[in-house]
Each structure stands twice: as structure tokens, then as C-alpha cells.
Amino acid sequence: MVTSSRLPGFYKLSPSERLNTVLQATGLEIGQLGAVLPADDQMLAIADRMIENVIGALSVPLAVAANFKINGKDYLIPMATEEPSVVAAASNMASVARIHGGFHASSDQPIMISQIQVVGAPDPHGARLRLYERRRDILDLANEQDPFLVKLGGGAKDIKVRIIEAPGASHVVLHLIVDVRDAMGANAVNTMAEALAPLVSEIAGGRVRLRILSNKADLRLARVRAIYDRDALGGEDVVNGIIDAYDFAVADPYRAATHNKGIMNGITAVVLATGNDTRAVEAGAHCHAAASGRYTSLSHYEKDTNGNLVGTLELPMAVGLVGGATKTHPVAQASVRMLGVESAQELAQIITAVGLAQNTGALRALAAEGIQKGHMSLHARNVAIAAGADGDEIEHVAARLKQAGNVRLDIAQKVLEEVRAGAG
Numbered sequence: 511m512v513t514s515s516r517l518p519g520f521y522k523l524s525p526s527e528r529l530n531t532v533l534q535a536t537g538l539e540i541g542q543l544g545a546v547l548p549a550d551d552q553m554l555a556i557a558d559r560m561i562e563n564v565i566g567a568l569s570v571p572l573a574v575a576a577n578f579k580i581n582g583k584d585y586l587i588p589m590a591t592e593e594p595s596v597v598a599a600a601s602n603m604a605s606v607a608r609i610h611g612g613f614h615a616s617s618d619q620p621i622m623i624s625q626i627q628v629v630g631a632p633d634p635h636g637a638r639l640r641l642y643e644r645r646r647d648i649l650d651l652a653n654e655q656d657p658f659l660v661k662l663g664g665g666a667k668d669i670k671v672r673i674i675e676a677p678g679a680s681h682v683v684l685h686l687i688v689d690v691r692d693a694m695g696a697n698a699v700n701t702m703a704e705a706l707a708p709l710v711s712e713i714a715g716g717r718v719r720l721r722i723l724s725n726k727a728d729l730r731l732a733r734v735r736a737i738y739d740r741d742a743l744g745g746e747d748v749v750n751g752i753i754d755a756y757d758f759a760v761a762d763p764y765r766a767a768t769h770n771k772g773i774m775n776g777i778t779a780v781v782l783a784t785g786n787d788t789r790a791v792e793a794g795a796h797c798h799a800a801a802s803g804r805y806t807s808l809s810h811y812e813k814d815t816n817g818n819l820v821g822t823l824e825l826p827m828a829v830g831l832v833g834g835a836t837k838t839h840p841v842a843q844a845s846v847r848m849l850g851v852e853s854a855q856e857l858a859q860i861i862t863a864v865g866l867a868q869n870t871g872a873l874r875a876l877a878a879e880g881i882q883k884g885h886m887s888l889h890a891r892n893v894a895i896a897a898g899a900d901g902d903e904i905e906h907v908a909a910r911l912k913q914a915g916n917v918r919l920d921i922a923q924k925v926l927e928e929v930r931a932g933a934g
């Protein structure tokens with residue numbers, strides 16, 4: 511029970527003062543909350559500069575997916591995730607894809623859209639055309655906000671004006687189309703949109719409300735394809751099973767949500783490892799999955815003339831190398847260094863390739879032995895820890911759970927009791 515959550519000026523305290531405040535308010539001992547403190551004080555200082563009200567840091571495992579060849583180049587891929595079997599599945603499918611040359615990826619230019627909403631324009635259709643007539647003035651003013659981006663070859667490139675029919679009102683919405691080069695671009699385009707507001711309001715004759723990027727980054731798609739060898743996948747029946755699973759996801763949103771979650775297992779892990787914005791990428795992906803008006807599979811599967819599986823994936827990929835946590839988190843910087851990427855587009859292609867490998871890995875397991883065998887056997891260590899196993903007990907209990915083919919908490923607790931009683 512918290513005494514009071516009203517903590518005026520909490521944000522002005524240091525992390526250790528905040529932790530003390532939390533201890534007092536919750537009545538907990540340091541032994542009960544001390545796990546929030548990172549081993550390294552420097553990490554706490556970095557975390558405190560990254561977000562507000564910091565008391566500690568959560569460390570998520572960082573792994574390396576092996577075997578990836580993308581556009582003829584080998585990569586070691588950093589993946590940050592708490593979920594067992596994800597990295598194993600991605601590495602497994604990357605090695606199958608290598609047989610026929612690995613992943614082939616491409617991407618659009620790094621174009622983001624910023625939206626400026628105008629309400630109350632008396633003549634929305636007239637306002638729309640007036641905005642197009644002043645296109646050059648709008649783009650020039652936008653580009654004055656970020657001369658460095660323009661020097662890099664980026665900047666505001668075009669506008670699009672839409673009329674959105676909302677309940678009881680027509681809103682004029684200007685899309686500012688910006689090449690953000692190696693940035694994810696949110697801050698860059700938001701700055702431009704805010705600077706444009708007075709001019710847009712004057713031209714449209716209405717009041718500007720929102721000025722913010724759209725996470726439906728559909729001008730910034732990344733694409734990947736791979737041929738998975740039929741025999742290495744497990745034969746014709748497994749290939750057919752994957753295609754049946756794909757058909758299911760195309761037709762049924764209940765299945766599509768899980769299918770796409772499997773894709774995001776890989777994508778989010780690389781996005782997080784490189785310090786990019788996981789929510790932005792996820793919002794873009796799921797919006798794209800519903801772009802036809804019906805939520806469906808993000809990936810596609812078919813067979814080539816030799817019976818091999820051809821997998822493809824295309825989705826928005828708004829990731830950068832220069833902004834956000836990519837530049838402030840040392841692990842994100844290490845991840846980017848490990849990848850050896852030279853542009854945000856290259857990073858987008860890599861992430862999309864991992865998404866495809868991840869999806870195929872899950873579908874292969876589902877079509878063949880089922881998900882529990884591989885996933886649960888790798889999850890067994892977590893279950894052993896949840897049951898209270900410590901040190902050497904963890905591997906011992908996990909091995910017994912796998913042997914029993916039943917990775918359950920109650921069984922883990924029973925096995926642990928036996929181990930501790932000397933019977934294990």
C-alpha cells in the first residue's frame with residue numbers, strides 16, 4: 511500500500527533520492543527493491559539523462575543471431591528480448607535461407623510524413639487548393655528549420671493535402687513529406703510542422719491543431735525475400751504446412767495477430783537493441799497490416815518451381831542511426847557498431863530480414879513438431895527460476911522438465927523439492 515502517490519518535485523531529485531522516496535512511500539526495504547539498481551553507476555547516470563523520474567534500469571538480455579546473409583553481406587545481428595527461443599529460431603531460419611543465397615532486401619528512401627491538422631476552415635476544398643498553390647513557400651519555410659538535413663540531401667520534399675471528414679466537421683490535413691536521411695525523423699519533422707503552423711493557418715483560413723508525424727510510415731517501406739530450401743525445412747509436407755498456416759493468417763484476423771506477433775518478435779528485438787523506437791515501428795507495422803481495411807498477414811508465402819518456400823515481407827520501417835537512444839545508449843551504439851551499417855535504409859533492411867526469418871521459424875515449428883517442443887525446452891530455465899531454483903539447481907531442474915516433456919511451474923516446484931531433498 512502506497513502512503514501517497516502525490517510526489518511534488520519528485521522529478522527534481524537524484525535517482526537515489528527518488529529510490530529512498532519510493533521506499534518510504536511503499537514501506538518496502540532496500541533488499542526488496544534494490545534489484546532496480548544497475549551494477550554500474552554510469553548506467554544509472556545515463557538512464558537518468560534519457561528519461562524522467564529514473565530510479566534504476568531494467569536490463570534485458572542482448573543476444574546475437576547468427577547465420578544472416580543479406581544482399582550478399584554477412585551480419586551478426588544484435589537482438590534484445592526477454593523471450594526464449596526467438597534468437598534460436600531466427601538463427602535457424604537464417605541458416606536455411608543461406609542455402610539459396612540468403613535474404614534479398616530493398617527499401618524506399620527514408621521519407622516520413624508530418625501531419626498538420628486545420629480545423630474550422632470555412633471552405634475546406636478551397637483551402638486545400640490554396641495550400642497547393644503555396645507549396646514552394648511551405649517547403650522553403652520547412653527547410654529553413656533544418657539546414658543540416660538539407661545539406662545531407664534530405665529535407666521537406668513535397669506536400670499532400672487531404673480533407674478528412676470527421677463527425678460534424680471537415681478537417682484540412684496537410685502532409686509534409688520529408689526525407690529524414692539517417693534519422694528516424696520524428697523530432698526533425700515535428701519541428702518543421704510546428705514552424706509551419708502559422709503559415710498553414712493563414713493560407714487555409716482555419717485554426718491549426720495537431721502538428722505531429724504519422725507513424726503510418728508507408729512512404730518508407732522495407733522489403734525482403736528469401737528462398738527456403740524445401741529439404742532443409744523438413745520436406746514437402748512442412749512447406750505445405752507453412753503455406754496452410756499463411757493462408758489461415760491471410761483469412762483470419764485472430765490468426766493474423768499471432769502470425770504478425772511472430773514477425774515482431776524479431777523486429778522489435780533488433781529495433782530495441784539498436785536504441786530505436788519500438789512503439790513507432792510496431793504502430794507502423796500493425797497499421798500496414800490493416801491497410802486494405804481488414805487486418806491480415808504482413809508476410810506472404812508461396813512455392814517456387816522446385817518446391818522450395820518463397821517468403822516475402824514488406825512493411826514500414828522508421829528506424830534511424832543518429833537520433834533518440836541510438837546515440838545516447840552505449841549498448842545501442844555497440845549494437846550498431848556490431849552490425850557495421852552505413853545508413854538507416856541498410857538497418858531497415860536488416861530488421862525486415864530478421865522479421866521474415868522469425869516468422870518462418872515459428873511457422874516451420876508450428877507446421878512440423880509444434881511450438882512447444884523447441885520453445886518450451888528453451889523456456890524451461892525460466893520456469894525453473896520462477897519455481898525458485900538457484901545456481902546449479904536451474905540447469906538441473908530445467909533438464910528434468912525437458913526430460914519429462916512437461917515444462918510447468920507446479921512440476922518445476924516438485925522437481926526442485928526433490929533436488930533439494932537429494933532425490934533429484
Ligand SMILES: CC(C)(COP(=O)([O-])OP(=O)([O-])OC[C@H]1O[C@@H](n2cnc3c(N)ncnc32)[C@H](O)[C@@H]1OP(=O)([O-])[O-])[C@@H](O)C(=O)NCCC(=O)NCCSC(=O)C[C@@](C)(O)CC(=O)[O-]
Pocket residue numbers: 576577593594595596597598599600601602605768769770771772773775868871872873875876881883884885888
Ligand atoms: C528452437 C529451434 C530453433 C530448435 O530447432 P531444432 O531443429 O531442434 O534445432 P537444431 O538443434 O537442429 O539447430 C538448428 C539451428 O537452430 C539454431 N539453434 C538451435 N538451438 C539453439 C539454441 N539453443 N540457441 C541458439 N540457437 C539455436 C542454430 O542456428 C542451429 O544451427 P547450428 O548452430 O547448430 O548450426 C526450433 O524449435 C524453433 O525454431 N522453434 C520455434 C521457436 C519460436 O518461434 N519462438 C518464438 C516464440 S513463440 C511466439 O511468440 C510466436 C508464435 C509461435 O506464436 C508466432 C506464430 O504463432 O506464428
Ligand SMILES: NC(=O)C1=CN([C@@H]2O[C@H](COP(=O)(O)OP(=O)(O)OC[C@H]3O[C@@H](n4cnc5c(N)ncnc54)[C@H](OP(=O)(O)O)[C@@H]3O)[C@@H](O)[C@H]2O)C=CC1
Pocket residue numbers: 656657658659662664690691692693694695696697698699700723725787790830832833834835
Ligand atoms: N510518434 C512518434 O513516433 C514520436 C517519436 N519521437 C521520438 O523521436 C526520436 C527520433 O527523432 P529524430 O528526428 O530521428 O531524432 P533527432 O532529432 O535526435 O535526430 C535527427 C536530427 O539529427 C541530425 N542529423 C545528424 N546527422 C544526420 C543524418 N545523417 N541524417 C539525418 N539527420 C541527421 C539532424 O538535425 P540537426 O540539423 O539539428 O543536426 C536531424 O534533424 C525518437 O526518440 C522517437 O522515440 C518523438 C515524438 C513522436
